[in-house]
Amino acid sequence: MSRLQQTDGLTDEQSELVKLVRQFVEEQIIPVAQDLEHADEYPTDIVEGMKEMGIFGLMIPEEYGGLGESLLTYALCVEEIARGWMSVSGIINTHFIVAYMLLQHGTEEQKQRYLPRMATGEVRGAFSMSEPGLGSDVAAIRTKAVKDGDEWVVTGQKMWLTNGGSSNLVAVLVRTDLGESDSPYKNMTTFLVEKEPGFGETAQGITVPGKIDKMGYKGVDTTELVLERHRAPETQILGGVPGKGFYQMMDGVEVGRVNVAARACGVSMRAFELGIAYAQQRETFGKQIAQHQGILFRLADMATKVEAAHQMMVKAARIKDAGRRNDLEAGMAKYLAAEYCADVVEQSFRIHGGYGYSKEYEIERLYREAPMLLIGEGTAEIQKMIIGRRLLEDAGRR
Ligand SMILES: Cc1cc2nc3c(=O)[nH]c(=O)nc-3n(C[C@H](O)[C@H](O)[C@H](O)COP(=O)(O)OP(=O)(O)OC[C@H]3O[C@@H](n4cnc5c(N)ncnc54)[C@H](O)[C@@H]3O)c2cc1C
Numbered sequence: 352m353s354r355l356q357q358t359d360g361l362t363d364e365q366s367e368l369v370k371l372v373r374q375f376v377e378e379q380i381i382p383v384a385q386d387l388e389h390a391d392e393y394p395t396d397i398v399e400g401m402k403e404m405g406i407f408g409l410m411i412p413e414e415y416g417g418l419g420e421s422l423l424t425y426a427l428c429v430e431e432i433a434r435g436w437m438s439v440s441g442i443i444n445t446h447f448i449v450a451y452m453l454l455q456h457g458t459e460e461q462k463q464r465y466l467p468r469m470a471t472g473e474v475r476g477a478f479s480m481s482e483p484g485l486g487s488d489v490a491a492i493r494t495k496a497v498k499d500g501d502e503w504v505v506t507g508q509k510m511w512l513t514n515g516g517s518s519n520l521v522a523v524l525v526r527t528d529l530g531e532s533d534s535p536y537k538n539m540t541t542f543l544v545e546k547e548p549g550f551g552e553t554a555q556g557i558t559v560p561g562k563i564d565k566m567g568y569k570g571v572d573t574t575e576l577v578l579e580r581h582r583a584p585e586t587q588i589l590g591g592v593p594g595k596g597f598y599q600m601m602d603g604v605e606v607g608r609v610n611v612a613a614r615a616c617g618v619s620m621r622a623f624e625l626g627i628a629y630a631q632q633r634e635t636f637g638k639q640i641a642q643h644q645g646i647l648f649r650l651a652d653m654a655t656k657v658e659a660a661h662q663m664m665v666k667a668a669r670i671k672d673a674g675r676r677n678d679l680e681a682g683m684a685k686y687l688a689a690e691y692c693a694d695v696v697e698q699s700f701r702i703h704g705g706y707g708y709s710k711e712y713e714i715e716r717l718y719r720e721a722p723m724l725l726i727g728e729g730t731a732e733i734q735k736m737i738i739g740r741r742l743l744e745d746a747g748r749r
Contacts, residue, residue, distance in 0.1 A: 355654060356620055356661040358427060365424050372431045375400060380435030388438065388716055391562075391569040393517065397439055401472070406443060408470025411450055415466035422606060423668040426613040430661070433617025437720045438570040440614045445513045447610065448603040449476030449522045452541070456590045456599045461543065465520060475548070477518035479576055480600055481511045487733050489597065490535040494525045494578060496542065503527070503588075505542060505556070505581045513727075515559055515574030519548050523576070524600050527593045541589040541596035544581070550574075556581030567719030605678055606671060607728045608685040612664040615688035615724045619657045619695040622717050626653060626699035633704070646702060653695045660688035679741040686734035689724040696721040 411417025433440040468474040494507020527540040546554035558577040630641035667680035700707040
């Protein structure tokens, strides 16, 4: 086993689970990832295998039928899965965020209604903040819910829903201007929208037009969501009270950031493995390219980045597990791991010479996947805004 990405202080149970996931990745994901990705095919068998292993309920407490594991265990499993194929980790990420939000902010009735079926993978979650006109600037959301008797009527257009087609439960952030506050942040509400999986009109007033054709991150569906006078009862408001949606979503995104950092760690690790293997196999000027100092230095640089990102991600997960605020550490971990991942993948690509450009080599796929990590759960600039503001806040307290 590689000396990289080792995690100190794991329980036997955590180590066993991560080992099991690694074996699943080796046997069920890596051998098929290339073909499925090139065909942009949904990995149905892999998803079924993950359901059997309980992956969809990893962090859902045992009382709701899940495994009750920590964020750290979850992140380490995600790291392993992304090492096999990043798209598969994308399939569980939004599900995990929605389950987490339900757990933290849902009413007991909502928890009972969804969490046991989310733990088995029968209910699959997607989450939706972005719109065609906004991503980073969440306060600019235009999709609107207006009260009509006992119900709310929701109209608007959402964009970039990971698992938008395959999910049957979407946490959607919308405006609900109740005139009680001038702050846009206090005028937003998360609705739990139930729909059928698939495309077209999948529930009353809900249309999922089709898959967005992407550069990478294929296999997993990313979609738009059109709400046209969708009627939602009060019971579908997360937590039962309007006006709390922004804070609920930010809480979800914060754990999502650890998750994206973990994905970046997995993709970097794979890129490093591919790079070091190729460097020992390819010869130029009478010796293995790994023996040229220029390549050796690349490998050293890559491995250092792989290791540093992992340790930072682990730290962010552990702080959250300890019940402490981790916005600073999660922002740093996400920022650093995503940037390092893009760099490590690029370096591995260069080690592969011309073959890195061939679809026969795995690095070509990783090269198209890594940029997504620079964007999802907030771009680098947004992470730096969060990090910077938190640092100033801390400095002001001293
Ligand atoms: C494959 C994929 C899957 C996704 N899945 C989901 C999902 O499941 N759910 C969901 O809600 N969203 C999802 N998204 C959307 C994603 O969260 C947004 O794309 C992201 O937040 C960036 O928003 P934007 O694309 O609108 O860019 P913009 O916000 O328009 O930003 C454009 C550029 O300006 C920079 N910028 C913006 N504001 C500032 C500032 N104040 N200072 C400095 N620079 C700034 C940004 O960093 C970026 O470089 C997904 C996106 C992709 C590509």
